[in-house]
Amino acid sequence: MFSNCLMDLKMFSEIHCSSSLDPHRWRLPRWVLWFKLLLQVPVLAWVLLTSFGNAAAATANANNPASASSASSASSAMANASPLAVDIGRIKQRGELVVAMVANDTPPFFYERNGELVGLEVDLAKSIAKALNVEVRFNRDAKSFNEVVELVAQRRADLGISKLSRTLARAQMVHFSQPYLTLNHALVINRVAFARLASNMRVEEVIRDYSGSLGVIKGTSFVDFAKVNFPKAKIMEYPNGKEIYKAVNSGEVIAAYRDEFEIKRLLKETPSLALTLRTVTLKDLDDALGIAVGVNDLTLLAFVNQVLSQQREKLDIQKVLNALEKNP
Secondary structure (H helix, E strand, C coil): CHHHHHHHHHHHHHHHHHCCCCHHHCCCCHHHHHHHHHHHHHHHHHHHHHHHHHHHHHHHHHHCHHHHHHHHHHHHHHHCCCCCCHHHHHHHHHCEEEEECCCCCECCCEEEECCEEECHHHHHHHHHHHHHCCEEEEECCCCCHHHHHHHHHCCCCCEECCCCECCHHHHCCCEECCCCEEEEEEEEEEHHHHHHHHCCCCHHHHHHCCCCEEEEECCCHHHHHHHHHCCCCEEEEECCHHHHHHHHHHCCCCEEEEEHHHHHHHHHHCHHHHHCEEEEEEEEEEEEECCEECCCCHHHHHHHHHHHHHCCCCCCHHHHHHHHHHCC
8 A cells, every 4th residue: 555655656746747748648637646646645644653553562562571471461361261150150269169058967968977077968069069170168157047048148158058948038038949859848746735626626627727836946947837837826936856846745835847857757766756746747738948049149050950950869758768767
């Protein structure tokens, strides 16, 4: 382009100088040639400025190799930037998946054996961490199941895996994964006290419209379940399973409300209780256990659901009971 401008200028000069000698060589009016030359001037200026700019940049880079290297590194970093979602990237950068789990052992889901944390849900947490290619760290600061949910909501843990029931109250604080285990609700009932309440009515009729005392463990999902499913009952909260079973056995409360696994484990551990207590499994009420995920961690939630979907062995009540037999 630069050479074309020079050629036009040269041609104009030759025509201008020779036109007086040979009028036949003059083919265009003079103003046309001037106009054409003026059009070339901005292009010539742009070519000159670009050339000078490139030369200046080359000189600067030669005099300051650190600056050139920095620019090259920045370009390379941008080219190699990870496309990971923010929530996944946070875990990858940290190098570990933080999983909240309640402090009290709940075999066979999670418990310490020979100084090591083991169990069905411990294995589940490790499988998710392995899929992310990071280590797993368990946060057991929570004293109740509700506190596990709070740890996730406060971003002090990435996930909550702790035999967590999916409830409406908890769903206002965190997201829940698809269920990885579904258990039925169940009651353990004091035979004598229940007979007084029932009189001549059938068990199903009494339970459907239950108005007696009902024990639940404080800080668990069954506090909420009891209010919804047994609105006429007198709900009494106890600190742990041991205290609630003691209350039922003594007649302090007529029935205790838990999931079917906990009731079956109770009778397995203390078979003699079958003499004074009876159990009722509520087949129409499900307790779906899910993994708690932060409300902003939508990609992590999708990832967890994908891991659960790809598991070959799905948990059910029988497998949980078998695991309890193997790891008492």
